[in-house]
Amino acid sequence: MNPVDEADVVVLVLDARVGPVTDDLYLADLLRRSGKPVVCAVNKSDGHEGRHGYTQFYALGMESVLAISAAHGTGMEVMIETLLATIPPQEEVSAEAGEAEGVVRVAVVGCPNAGKSSLINRLLGESRLVTSETPGTTRDSIDMPCVDGRGRKMILVDTAGIRRKSRISMRIEKYSVIAAIKAMDRAHVVVLLMDAERGVTDQDQRVASLALDGGKGLVFAVNKWDRIGGGRKEEKVFTQGVWDAFPHFNHARLVFLSALTGKGVGKLADQVHLTYKEGLRHISTGVLNRWLREAVDKHPPPRRMHRMVRIRYITQVSSLPPTMLIFTNLPEQIHETYRRYLENQLRESFGFGGVVIRLLFRKGENPFDPKEGE
Template structure:
């Protein structure tokens, strides 16, 4: 999936533009407590083109002496990861030396750049915006992110410059597995364990070319593709805020994956970035396995495993369905359990349940706990059917879907999981009013 980065000085309206582009998309809203979302990233779709939008947050120098250094590092970081850069300028403040510094940096890049002059609210600002041609650019897009002016033109130009989505060439029955993790969490060691011990897990066919990104292998007679995110790292020697950009590599891997292995450092514990990445996997409908690595480095007694498991469940409240594994990639402890679990989760992710089975469960759930009363009448559940797999998706037809409280929707989701499991899989349930 393409990445579009918004860069520019502080207070030029980057976040306002981010919210404007995000707010107009039509997407499923998950009313599920505990999903940790970093608003610097968003999945946006325009003109049938999905892309990841990033708000870089502005240049925040640690001191006056480091101002240009910090600006350069953050800009280079965004440019490196992006397929398209939106360079936002302040139409009210006019052209500044800092703008010229960033523009010079962008000219050294091979990435396409759209110059966006924000806060252009009227004819006077439109005339004043002409000074930005002093940057040596051929054109710019004048907008008012606050009032929505010029946004349609900007969206059209964004979509025109985005590269076409790559065609999927993998086999239909191949399971794509992404290994995600923070720097130094032991991800590379785990990848080596999964792919290097060929007599145990990995069994590449003759002639298969393996590189640092995609590694096809066979396990238990089935084809898998390991999507390695070895590029996740902290770039440069700047503030820890820049580590959030490593999430981009995880997002790119998740866009192609069916199952995500999220590695957690047992010694360091669960971090905000772990929750952020897991939240994106959930939102994208990916199956997920939580892998606590470096378990050999933890001092343990008879209570340690249960205590850490409870900690994981408390932190990842939005993933009660995700299995939790405790391994050591360094020693190989319990690593074999990973592929056993992945195979099981992949089967659940692709599971199709008959309409008859679903409606038996729905009727039993309704009999055990009746739907709520809405505007003087009880909500009725008519029938249910599965509409898709990867992730398992369902539609329940009702008479007044707006009358179903979130708590009852959660109840129905739990009732569906009881007989069918769907281990490691998020499930999507859409409620529709039945049309007579």
């Protein structure tokens, strides 16, 4: 098999100071006919001569013509970026494969006695796990494959109740807590189960942060709602309490349920699948850049040390969690407030409920702008 057939994308390296020569035209034509995405990297594009030479390569009629300098390392990030944007996103492929298999790994975590094992039994439709009113019943994290009423597959992972460190006296309990945290690590989506009568605990806050920081989807669930016997008003009050405790997580979904009666359990399964899908979403580079221009125009980053902060380009490099690479002239000058602004705007436009959005700021020179860096 020839190397072009095996490639996802081909980089055609050209010399800014020589050409385009006949061989370049021949190669460009050959590659165009291969049907593969081609990125033209015009090397030695530094200096006046190089910059002038680079523009000649538009004559090749290729879509991506980038100025680079292998010797000086300029234009590398934009090139890598363009390559990543050209390759069909792996996550999207795996999302489809995942859809076909439909297996979402779900870790159910929460305080001892919150009803985690009861909830999993409900989802399984049978009493497979031992439950009891004694906190600390579950010690191991067990995988439970399950198909719900709508034919969707999940792997449910029961975990030991996570309690405050100072209260963990027995070694075995300490290990089961570590196991619960590990189970979370292997999950796509974490269901944080709270006990309606207890409200939000410190541990819940720690666990939610762990889940989101680990790039997991997060769904809040309030169990034992049958004991409250509450209606809409009580739900509203409880919901407010949850968002007060998790001010940065209010994009996540919250479900009221009763593992005992089964009410709300189907809704939880729906929200788990939705959150998983949010984490897998991939937004195309074109759409993202149109969004970026609007967001930055509406509210440009403040000047820093008498310099304009320019935000030039954005692309999504991975999913689960969605990770965006943003090119700017002064990455170290993007402050938390502005990062949050961009994150909120992204959520407003694209959703991503229940998952973190990672924004990575990189120094990116614009190879098309000779004034860059001034």
